[in-house]
Amino acid sequence: MDGTPSGRRFVPLAYTDCARIIRANLNYGSRRQIAMTGLSMTKFDEIKATERQFDIGKLRMPDGKVELRYGRVLKDKDPSHFVVFLNGRAEWIEKYAYVQADLALPKHVGFLTCDHRGQGGSGGTRAYIDSYDTYVSDLLHLIKKMTDGKPYVLVAHSMGALISLYGTITGQLAPRSLVLSSPFLGLPNRPVPIPLARPLSRTLAHLGLGSISSGAGDFGRATFADNKLTHRADLYQRIVAAPYKIPGATFGWVAASFRAIDTCFHADNLKKLSTPTLVLAPTLEQVVDPDCARRWALAAHENAPGAVKLDVFHNARHELFSELPQIYAGAITATRDWIMPHLQDLQA
Numbered sequence: 001m002d003g004t005p006s007g008r009r010f011v012p013l014a015y016t017d018c019a020r021i022i023r024a025n026l027n028y029g030s031r032r033q034i035a036m037t038g039l040s041m042t043k044f045d046e047i048k049a050t051e052r053q054f055d056i057g058k059l060r061m062p063d064g065k066v067e068l069r070y071g072r073v074l075k076d077k078d079p080s081h082f083v084v085f086l087n088g089r090a091e092w093i094e095k096y097a098y099v100q101a102d103l104a105l106p107k108h109v110g111f112l113t114c115d116h117r118g119q120g121g122s123g124g125t126r127a128y129i130d131s132y133d134t135y136v137s138d139l140l141h142l143i144k145k146m147t148d149g150k151p152y153v154l155v156a157h158s159m160g161a162l163i164s165l166y167g168t169i170t171g172q173l174a175p176r177s178l179v180l181s182s183p184f185l186g187l188p189n190r191p192v193p194i195p196l197a198r199p200l201s202r203t204l205a206h207l208g209l210g211s212i213s214s215g216a217g218d219f220g221r222a223t224f225a226d227n228k229l230t231h232r233a234d235l236y237q238r239i240v241a242a243p244y245k246i247p248g249a250t251f252g253w254v255a256a257s258f259r260a261i262d263t264c265f266h267a268d269n270l271k272k273l274s275t276p277t278l279v280l281a282p283t284l285e286q287v288v289d290p291d292c293a294r295r296w297a298l299a300a301h302e303n304a305p306g307a308v309k310l311d312v313f314h315n316a317r318h319e320l321f322s323e324l325p326q327i328y329a330g331a332i333t334a335t336r337d338w339i340m341p342h343l344q345d346l347q348a
Helices: 018-038 044-051 093-102 132-147 159-169 194-206 233-240 251-265 292-303 325-343
Strands: 055-060 067-073 081-086 109-114 152-157 178-181 213-216 277-282 308-313
Touching: 044 093, 044 233, 055 132, 067 093, 067 132, 081 093, 081 132, 081 159, 081 325, 093 109, 109 132, 132 159, 132 251, 152 159, 152 325, 159 178, 159 251, 178 325, 194 251, 213 251, 251 292, 277 292, 277 325, 292 308, 308 325
Parallel strands: 081 109, 081 152, 152 178, 178 277, 277 308
Antiparallel strands: 055 067, 067 109
16 A cells, blocks of 8 residues: 555554564565665765755744754755655754655655754753644744745654654644654653653653653663664664764653653544554564554554554664664655655646
8 A cells, every 4th residue: 555645544464463463574575675676775885975965054943042953955946845854852964864865856855854952953952842832833933934835745753753743633734644663652661660750750840840851762872782773783883973962851851742642642633634644663662662653553543534554664673764774775665655646746
């Protein structure tokens, strides 16, 4: 199934049987290898060259307090469509610079991305947010100023996936289609167990102590052998060498994340989701709740009027866009197959 707006809803795997998941994914992998024959992926020593393709700037947000750092790639002076790419917590524009190159977008499609408020080269309190509505407000302002109102699709990873889905499901964002990679749709049960983390974060945020660090979310200090992000050593070292350091997630961010996740799972909200949505989920997930993508896809399958598809990547860790070549190529191909039908209708 592709991402055409047919109204069909499809979750391709039976999740009560792990063996069936593996078999289905092996079949999926072989299909992706065939599909990849016409595309060439960026080599590690070519990443710097992809970074230089970006026009980097800063845009002041409507609150007047924060400047958001953005990156844009235009192959044509007046693109008719845009791919808006949202990275995850603690990430920055250049981390995924090669993704826009490997998507092999046609000239009429621009590429836009940013450092979220509170991380990367953007302003704002580090690792803190009061509400995901603030993230969405920032994104809306950026899209309005940088795309000139052109149609767009959203491709998003981890926290960026939650921002994208939350903004879409609440009617604030209007993408033609969604791709959610390793979506942050559930907090892990560590370092603070969920039954304690939810009321604790809510109480601290209410008391004005939301900027206190929870100690969670620092995944860049482990040795490669112990890391939870990727099987690829060179890209892991690139993550560790990140130019923008960020502390652990604050309790305010945790409280806001709980609220956004609850919104995305609510059946009444899912019934409004008409946007074709592809979810890419690794089987070795250890950064977010490892079952959250499956649970959300099933809930969406039961309630959403739009197409919903879940692609599972066997033996993959959280960073699908920083994984081993065969996994990464599959993620890129799945993404491209899903978004391209929504980037064609206004092409001259």
